[in-house]
Amino acid sequence: MDITQISVFLENRPNRLQQVLKVLAEADVNIRTLTIAEVKDFGILRMIVNRPEAAHAALKANHITCSRTEVLAVALDDASGTLQRLIEAVSGQRQINIDYMYGFPDWHGGRSIMIFRFEDPAAAKQALAEEGYTPMSRADLHGE
Amino acid sequence: MFSPDRESMPLPRLKELQLERLRWSVRHAFENNAHYRKTFEAAGFHPDQLRSLADLQRIPFLTKQEMRDNSPYGLFAVPMRDVVRVHSSSGTTGHATVVGYTRSDIDLWATLMARTIASAGGSADDILQVAYGYGLFTGGLGAHYGGEKIGATVIPISGGNTDRQLMLLRDFGTTMLACTPSYAINLADFASRNLPDFDFRKTRLRRGIFGAEPWTEAMRREIETRMGIDAFDIYGLSEVIGPGVSCECSAKRGLHVFEDLFLVEIIDPDTGEVLPEGALGEIVYTSLTKECCPVIRYRSRDITRLYREGCSCGRTLVKMDKVCGRSDDMLIIRGVNVFPSQIEPHYQVVVDRRGAMDDIEVMVEVGEAIFSDELKVMTALSEQIAARMRSTLGITAKVTLVEPSTIERSAGKARRVVDKRKPS
Numbered sequence: 001m002d003i004t005q006i007s008v009f010l011e012n013r014p015n016r017l018q019q020v021l022k023v024l025a026e027a028d029v030n031i032r033t034l035t036i037a038e039v040k041d042f043g044i045l046r047m048i049v050n051r052p053e054a055a056h057a058a059l060k061a062n063h064i065t066c067s068r069t070e071v072l073a074v075a076l077d078d079a080s081g082t083l084q085r086l087i088e089a090v091s092g093q094r095q096i097n098i099d100y101m102y103g104f105p106d107w108h109g110g111r112s113i114m115i116f117r118f119e120d121p122a123a124a125k126q127a128l129a130e131e132g133y134t135p136m137s138r139a140d141l142h143g144e
Numbered sequence: 145m146f147s148p149d150r151e152s153m154p155l156p157r158l159k160e161l162q163l164e165r166l167r168w169s170v171r172h173a174f175e176n177n178a179h180y181r182k183t184f185e186a187a188g189f190h191p192d193q194l195r196s197l198a199d200l201q202r203i204p205f206l207t208k209q210e211m212r213d214n215s216p217y218g219l220f221a222v223p224m225r226d227v228v229r230v231h232s233s234s235g236t237t238g239h240a241t242v243v244g245y246t247r248s249d250i251d252l253w254a255t256l257m258a259r260t261i262a263s264a265g266g267s268a269d270d271i272l273q274v275a276y277g278y279g280l281f282t283g284g285l286g287a288h289y290g291g292e293k294i295g296a297t298v299i300p301i302s303g304g305n306t307d308r309q310l311m312l313l314r315d316f317g318t319t320m321l322a323c324t325p326s327y328a329i330n331l332a333d334f335a336s337r338n339l340p341d342f343d344f345r346k347t348r349l350r351r352g353i354f355g356a357e358p359w360t361e362a363m364r365r366e367i368e369t370r371m372g373i374d375a376f377d378i379y380g381l382s383e384v385i386g387p388g389v390s391c392e393c394s395a396k397r398g399l400h401v402f403e404d405l406f407l408v409e410i411i412d413p414d415t416g417e418v419l420p421e422g423a424l425g426e427i428v429y430t431s432l433t434k435e436c437c438p439v440i441r442y443r444s445r446d447i448t449r450l451y452r453e454g455c456s457c458g459r460t461l462v463k464m465d466k467v468c469g470r471s472d473d474m475l476i477i478r479g480v481n482v483f484p485s486q487i488e489p490h491y492q493v494v495v496d497r498r499g500a501m502d503d504i505e506v507m508v509e510v511g512e513a514i515f516s517d518e519l520k521v522m523t524a525l526s527e528q529i530a531a532r533m534r535s536t537l538g539i540t541a542k543v544t545l546v547e548p549s550t551i552e553r554s555a556g557k558a559r560r561v562v563d564k565r566k567p568s
Contacts, residue, residue, distance in 0.1 A: 007517030009510045011547050037519045042510075042545050044517050063548055065515045099518055117517075 002070035003141055004052040005115065008045040009065040012038060020045065020064060027051075027058035032141070033104035033115070046102070048073075048115060050142045072124065073136040075111045083114065089131045096124050113141070146262040146294060147255065150404045151459045155452075158460065159197060162407055165432035167194050170203065173438040176221035179214050180440060200407065200430065201418055206442045208241070211383060216242035222436050232280040233382040243382055244436040250289065252433060256380075256388030256402055257290020263393045263400065263457070264353050264376040266320050268295030271348070273313055275323035275331075276356065277303040282386030283356050287322040290388065296320070303327065306334045314347050321352040325359035325367065325375070328352060329500035332370040344371040353378045355387055357502075358467060358565075364396075377466060381446075384429045384439055390464055395456045398463030405432055408462065409441075410450050424449045427464065445470050496564040504541040506533065509548045 010016045017036075024031065034047040049055045052068060059066040076082040083103075090096050097119040106113045113136065118124035128135060145151045153161070171191040173180040184190065187204040194200070211219060220227065227244040245253065266272065272291040276283030284302055291298040299316055301309060303323070309331060312318065321328065335342040349371060355378035367375045379399055380387035389406060390399040401408050409418050410425040419425045427450070429442045447469040450462050494505045508529060516522055522545065530543045 005517070007515075009515050009522075009545075009547060011545075016547070039519060039523055042522070044519055044522065046517060065510050065512055065548055067512065067515055067517055069517050 002121075003048065003073045003115070003136065003138060005069045005071045005117075006047045006049055006052055006055050006059070007067050007069055008047070008059065010036070010043045010045050012040070012042050017045065019062075020059070023058050023062045023064065024049070024055055027054050029055040029058065033102070033113075035100075035102040037100065046100075048104075048141070069117065070121065072116045072118065072121065072128070073141055074114050074116065074128065074133050075106060075109065075136055075140075076114060078105070078110055078112050083112075086114075086128075086131070086133065090118070090124055090127045094123070094127050096120055096127060145457075145459070146259040147404075151259065151400070151402075151461060153404065153460055155460060158404060161404055162432060163197055165404075166197065166200065166407060166430065167191065169430065169432050169434070169438050170194055170440060172435070173221055173440050177219060177438070179210065179218055180221075180438075183210075197407075200409070200441070203441050205416065205428065206440055208383070208443070208445065211241040211442075215240065217244070219437055220244050221438055222246055227436055230280075231282045231285075231382055231386065241383055243385075246435040249385070249434055249436050252405065253286060253385050253388060254289035254293040256385065256405065257286050258293035259402060260353060260378050260388050260391040261290055261294050261296065261320070263391045263459075264320070264378075265351050265374065265394060266294065266296060266353075270294075270296040270320045271299065271316060271318050272296040272320045272322060273299045273301060273309070273316075273318040275301055275303055275309055275321065275327060276387075282380070282382045283322075283324075286380070286386040286388060287353070291322075306331060307338070310335055310339060310342060313349060314342070317348045319348050319350050321349060321373075323352070323354065324356045325354040325363050326357060326497070326500050326502060328354055328367045328371070328375070329363065332367070333500050336370075344373070349373055351376065353391070355379055379464075379467065381429075381444060383442060384431065384444070385434065389429070393455065393457035393459060397455075398451070398453075398465060400455070400457075400459050400461040401450070401464055403461055406430065407432060408450060408464070410448075411443075413443075413445075413447070422449055422451050424468075427467075492562065494562045494564065502565065504539060505544060506541045507544045507546045510545050511548055 008020055010020065030050040032048045032050065034045060036043045036045050056066060056068055074086065076086065091098060099117040099119055101114060101116045103112050103114045116124065125135065174184055174191050183204050189202050193202060226246050228247050229245045229250060230242055232240045232242050274284055274287045274291065276287055278284030278300065288298055288300055299312060299318060301312060351374045352367065353376050359377070364375050376392040376396065377399060378387055378391040380389040384406065390401040392399050407430040409428040410423055411418055411428055413426040424447065427444050427446050427448050429439055429444060431439045446467040448465045448467050450464050452462050491509065492507045494507065496503045506529065514525060526543045526545055530541060533539055533541050
């Protein structure tokens, strides 16, 4: 199952991130992990949250430019070489390009969760299945 | 004066001449152009009704939009075989207005520019460096023909190539310079930055005619001090003929309008009502002798006032103030007309003058419709906006993507333009 990531457009100046976080806090949304990609004038905030629909609605209501993107989450053993093997299989052997990725530790299972946005998500999903990886479901990720 | 009998004509005689020419011009437009005939008839006006100058008010206005709608040749009143040249107004290629000239229109325009050069103290003894762009833009060729008409030696260097401009200015003994005021300052900046031995005071440069964009008294002082010259404002618009519609004289106090050739009115931009002398409003032009593109009550959108005062130069012509604003949202940036309404989606244009050149920044609000969570898509978007502005407007702008609602709104309406250049 795909995971919904929330992405937000942020101008590169003080207090912009704070405003987004405040809206999410007031909507009782918990952020599992986030990453910011930035250029000179602006950045894109990408988040995995426990309640993506509520987060999206709250941001929209506050006129914050945001979008929902389907990403793949894969849990990997917290050990040397696990990520390399996955990338080798998907990007190396099958030439599937990665748009972006980021990771965070899974506190409960002692593993690392990697979030991927592939250029061709369907092909990537197929490749992961062939290699024996099972992308995480929303329930897996959020413990719902 | 280049045409002393016209430029210092007693007022009653001038009015007679204007009426006689107006009747010809209005009839010419009516009889030889379908658009004028249509709008005159729709307003219930016939040229036979024109008995005094006041009857001009019975004629409908001509708007910029009508000009665009009739582009390229819809407002021509002569057969194409009689048209010897076309120019195009600056601005977007999509909405450019095209103006045509017969041989006698070209000669009329050259006369106007010769008068302008004379008004700034120039003569056949001058060496005139024309650093306005040559081409569809009326600045370069307008100054060129005027220079030749008065008998000056013209250096047709056109715009740009700053180091070469300065080299020629010194080596060719230029005495008079024609360019935009911002480019004049740019020349001075370039010289002081890169050519430590270059001293304008050691050149033969004495005077300059500067126009095609709004400028301030502060800029005049700066140009005069740094170059050691007299700087004169010249004004014109391609829709009417090009540069040379009005210009300053030795008094440097208002621009004389060559009203033996163009009739001017000031109107309230909201109601269209003609305002009394001295009132601030939109200036409206009517050409009196033009053949190819007669303009009858053309709404320029330029805000100024008109007044008559005895002038030390001896001209009896009415004076207009420097244009102090626009009744629409048009901006003139580096000599190019820009209508912010052409810029989509939600945006704000900030114009500033950094050093000598106008600087334009376009802030574009990123709404959901154009947002992507991929950085490469967003940076490509910003580059695409900049490229589009360059190709349609001819302007290099800095594009900044901003969050929605960042752009200042007053009463719910976005403030589209922030012009930090004026006044100084």
